Amino acid sequence: MTQEKLLVIGDHFISPRLMRASLGALVNRFEIVEASTPFPIEPFRNIAEVREASGSEEQMIDALQGVSICIAHHAPLTQRVMERAKGLKLFIVCRGGPVNVNIHAATEYGIAIAYTPARNAAATAEHTIALLLSALRFIPQTDAAIRRGQWKGDYTWDTAGFELETATVGLIGYGAIGNIVARILNGFGATVLCYDPYAQIGDGDPVVQVNHLDELLERSNVVSLHARETAETRNILGAAQIAKLRPGAVVVNCARGTLMDYDAVEQALRSGHLFAAAADVFPEEPLPSGSPLLQLPNFIMTPHIAGGTKQAAIKATRIAAEELQSYLQNGTLRYCANPEVLAHRNIIK
Structure with a gap:
C-alpha cells in the first residue's frame, strides 16, 4: 500500500x-x-x-x-x-x-x-519584561556608551527611571502572554490592570480588570500591548490614548505593529510626555533606515525576536x-x- x-x-x-x-x-x-x-x-x-x-x-x-x-x-x-x-x-x-x-x-x-x-507565550512575556526594564533603566544605551569609552553614570532626578515595585502597569489584551506578564509583574510588586472585553477574569488571576480603556490609561505608569490584531484593535494606542497616560509613562509593544501609532509615540517621546518606549514589532518590517525612531535615545528596539x-x-x-x-x-x-x-x-x- x-x-x-x-x-x-x-x-x-x-x-x-x-x-x-x-x-x-x-x-x-x-x-x-x-x-x-x-x-x-x-x-x-x-x-x-x-x-x-x-x-x-x-x-x-x-x-x-x-x-x-x-x-x-x-x-x-x-x-x-x-x-x-x-x-x-x-x-x-x-x-x-x-x-x-x-x-x-x-x-x-x-x-x-x-x-x-x-x-511562544513564555518567551514573549519574558521579552516584554526585558524590554520594559531596558526602557526604564536605559540598559542598552549605557552599555553602548561604556563600549565607546564613556562612563555615563550621570543620572539626575529628571533622567532617572522608576521602580516597578510601586508602579501600576496596564495590559491591553489579556491572553496567555498577558497572564504570564502579569504574574511576573506581581513578583516585582506592581499593581497590574487589564483591559480586554473578551477576557474571563477569575479569582486567581493576577490582574484587576477594568471596563474602559480610558480608566486603564489614566491609572497606568506603564502600558503593555498584548491584544490580537483585529479591526477594532488597530491603533488601539493612538495619539488620543497616549495623551491620557500619566506624564512620564512608558509603553511597550511585543504584540503586533499595527496596534500602536508609532508616529504618535515618537511625538510623545520628543515632547517628554512619554519617559520611554520599547517595541519588538513594527507596522513595516524591517524598520526603514530613515525612520525617525532610530534617532530617539529613549526608544528601545528589537527586530521581532520576542518568540525566539x-x-x-x-x-x-x-x-x-x-x-x-x-x-x-x-x-x-x-x-x-x-x-x-x-x-x-x-x-x-
Missing part, C-alpha cells in the same frame, strides 16, 4: 529535523518529505497576498506535489500555491497565528488550517504533532482556523 506524503518545511529556527522528531511513531504512517526556507537568516516578508512568510511560491508548489499534509513554519500558502497543490488536505502552521496562509482560499479549496497558539527561544520551537512542533494525531484519529483539530472545512473533508484513513 502506498503511503501518504507528509511535507515538513522548516527553517533555521524550527528545523525539518525538529518537526520530524516531534512526530514520534507517526513518522511510520507517512512518506516524509523535507524542505526548508531561509528564515530567519533572511527576514520574513509579504509573499503575494500573505504576510510574514519565507521561501517562495515556486518552492511550495514543487514541494507540495503529491503531498496530503504539510507541517510548516513561515512557508507561504497562497491561492496560487493551493491551485497547484491538488492533494493537500491539512496544513499545520507552527505559529501562534497562520498569517502566512490565505485562510479564505484554503476554505474554498477544502484545506484545513491548524496552528499552535501559546507556543528553543522552548518555543519545541512547543510548536509538539502541538503540531498533537494536532496531526487528533486529525488522523477522529478528524478533529483543537486549533483550527477554518473548522467548517472539517465537516466536509474526507479524513485520511
Whole structure:
C-alpha cells in the first residue's frame, strides 16, 4: 500500500529535523518529505497576498506535489500555491497565528488550517519584561556608551527611571502572554490592570480588570500591548490614548505593529510626555533606515525576536504533532482556523 506524503518545511529556527522528531511513531504512517526556507537568516516578508512568510511560491508548489499534509513554519500558502497543490488536505502552521496562509482560499479549496497558539507565550512575556526594564533603566544605551569609552553614570532626578515595585502597569489584551506578564509583574510588586472585553477574569488571576480603556490609561505608569490584531484593535494606542497616560509613562509593544501609532509615540517621546518606549514589532518590517525612531535615545528596539527561544520551537512542533494525531484519529483539530472545512473533508484513513 502506498503511503501518504507528509511535507515538513522548516527553517533555521524550527528545523525539518525538529518537526520530524516531534512526530514520534507517526513518522511510520507517512512518506516524509523535507524542505526548508531561509528564515530567519533572511527576514520574513509579504509573499503575494500573505504576510510574514519565507521561501517562495515556486518552492511550495514543487514541494507540495503529491503531498496530503504539510507541517510548516513561515512557508507561504497562497491561492496560487493551493491551485497547484491538488492533494493537500491539512496544513499545520507552527505559529501562534497562520498569517502566512490565505485562510479564505484554503476554505474554498477544502484545506484545513491548524496552528499552535501559546507556543511562544513564555518567551514573549519574558521579552516584554526585558524590554520594559531596558526602557526604564536605559540598559542598552549605557552599555553602548561604556563600549565607546564613556562612563555615563550621570543620572539626575529628571533622567532617572522608576521602580516597578510601586508602579501600576496596564495590559491591553489579556491572553496567555498577558497572564504570564502579569504574574511576573506581581513578583516585582506592581499593581497590574487589564483591559480586554473578551477576557474571563477569575479569582486567581493576577490582574484587576477594568471596563474602559480610558480608566486603564489614566491609572497606568506603564502600558503593555498584548491584544490580537483585529479591526477594532488597530491603533488601539493612538495619539488620543497616549495623551491620557500619566506624564512620564512608558509603553511597550511585543504584540503586533499595527496596534500602536508609532508616529504618535515618537511625538510623545520628543515632547517628554512619554519617559520611554520599547517595541519588538513594527507596522513595516524591517524598520526603514530613515525612520525617525532610530534617532530617539529613549526608544528601545528589537527586530521581532520576542518568540525566539528553543522552548518555543519545541512547543510548536509538539502541538503540531498533537494536532496531526487528533486529525488522523477522529478528524478533529483543537486549533483550527477554518473548522467548517472539517465537516466536509474526507479524513485520511
